[in-house]
Amino acid sequence: MLVDETRLHIAIQKSGRLSDYSRGLLRDAGLKIQNGKNDLTARVDNFPADLMFVRDDDIPIFVSDGVCEFGIVGENVLREFSLGEDSPRFEVVAQLGFGKCTLKIAAPEASPYEGPQSLRGARIATSYPRILQRFLDDNGIDATVVKMNGAVELAPRLQIAAFICDLVSTGATLEANGLRAVETVFTSEAVLVRTRKPMAEAKVDQGAKLLSRIDGVLATKESKYIMLNAPSEALREITDILPGAEAPTILPLHGRPGHFAVHAVCQESVFWETLQKLKDAGASAILVLPIEKMML
Numbered sequence: 584m585l586v587d588e589t590r591l592h593i594a595i596q597k598s599g600r601l602s603d604y605s606r607g608l609l610r611d612a613g614l615k616i617q618n619g620k621n622d623l624t625a626r627v628d629n630f631p632a633d634l635m636f637v638r639d640d641d642i643p644i645f646v647s648d649g650v651c652e653f654g655i656v657g658e659n660v661l662r663e664f665s666l667g668e669d670s671p672r673f674e675v676v677a678q679l680g681f682g683k684c685t686l687k688i689a690a691p692e693a694s695p696y697e698g699p700q701s702l703r704g705a706r707i708a709t710s711y712p713r714i715l716q717r718f719l720d721d722n723g724i725d726a727t728v729v730k731m732n733g734a735v736e737l738a739p740r741l742q743i744a745a746f747i748c749d750l751v752s753t754g755a756t757l758e759a760n761g762l763r764a765v766e767t768v769f770t771s772e773a774v775l776v777r778t779r780k781p782m783a784e785a786k787v788d789q790g791a792k793l794l795s796r797i798d799g800v801l802a803t804k805e806s807k808y809i810m811l812n813a814p815s816e817a818l819r820e821i822t823d824i825l826p827g828a829e830a831p832t833i834l835p836l837h838g839r840p841g842h843f844a845v846h847a848v849c850q851e852s853v854f855w856e857t858l859q860k861l862k863d864a865g866a867s868a869i870l871v872l873p874i875e876k877m878m879l
């Protein structure tokens with residue numbers, strides 16, 4: 584499969600925090616993925632692409648080497664990889680809006696903390712030694728980085744280290760382990776990466792198509808189609824209120840002189856407060872519709 588010069592290879596996490604979102608995104612982009620939970624690859628029936636289901640840590644190297652032209656991975660994993668490479672050969676082509684988390688340094692709840700200087704001479708356990716070391720260097724702190732591959736939150740209790748540096752989203756894991764965040768090191772979300780290694784012309788074209796579809800999927804997530812009626816004197820105020828709408832369509836209403844229908848694609852969230860403002864400005868019959876597909 585890997586020698587096929589016409590099919591794209593896309594690496595996504597096999598099982599973990601990003602797996603379902605990654606599959607969901609590709610499905611929304613129209614790719615029919617057929618495989619069982621234990622398969623390591625899947626052929627896409629209706630697009631010239633094959634999926635590789637791998638550990639997330641392996642995705643940067645696969646994309647950098649060009650074994651896979653695309654990958655979906657957390658910025659945290661990409662950064663850790665990049666800090667160990669002279670010239671990683673990939674580029675981030677889309678921020679995907681899921682897998683949002685923050686790499687934080689945490690300390691036992693009871694221990695005192697007075698800023699980064701409290702880390703001097705301490706042992707800090709992490710699965711992200713390069714990102715942590717860069718943070719320490721940037722802050723002029725001499726500390727010992729202890730590499731752990733998982734269950735990092737246990738390190739203080741096991742007296743392996745006084746501090747940890749791990750991913751946090753809700754904070755529930757820290758709390759369950761009697762820890763509190765003291766420093767923010769790196770903020771991350773899932774991204775789509777593309778190899779910088781030269782690829783066959785057919786793949787360049789297919790890659791552009793894939794990216795255009797994914798951009799469309801991402802755009803529809805926030806976007807809504809708004810329809811409303813309004814008297815001519817309210818049109819200016821109403822079009823100013825519409826969030827992220829460029830060039831709305833304005834059509835005369837049949838049988839109601841001086842009244843118009845306004846149609847617009849809003850590329851920002853439309854909240855109830857916005858609808859109230861539109862109504863107060865004179866709009867009526869306001870409809871907000873989801874957008875299923877969009878090609879920009």
Ligand SMILES: Nc1ncnc2c1ncn2[C@@H]1O[C@H](COP(=O)(O)OP(=O)(O)OP(=O)(O)O)[C@@H](O)[C@H]1O
Pocket residue numbers: 596597598599600601637638639640656657658659660681682683684750751752753771772773
């Ligand atoms: N609590 C969280 N909330 C949101 N996103 C997270 C969270 N924890 C991790 N992530 C993001 O999801 C990615 C995958 O996390 P996961 O815990 O599934 O990785 P893993 O255990 O290293 O999996 P693998 O077996 O693929 O190596 C992380 O690299 C990070 O970008």
Ligand SMILES: O=P(O)(O)OC[C@H]1O[C@H](OP(=O)(O)OP(=O)(O)O)[C@H](O)[C@@H]1O
Pocket residue numbers: 600733734749750751752753754755756757
């Ligand atoms: O702030 P929270 O919402 O509690 O999330 C943080 C936890 O999530 C991640 O682990 P995950 O649950 O993905 O398991 P893993 O350690 O096996 O990768 C991370 O390593 C933390 O342990």
Ligand SMILES: [Mg+2]
Pocket residue numbers: 638639640
């Ligand atoms: Mg991993």
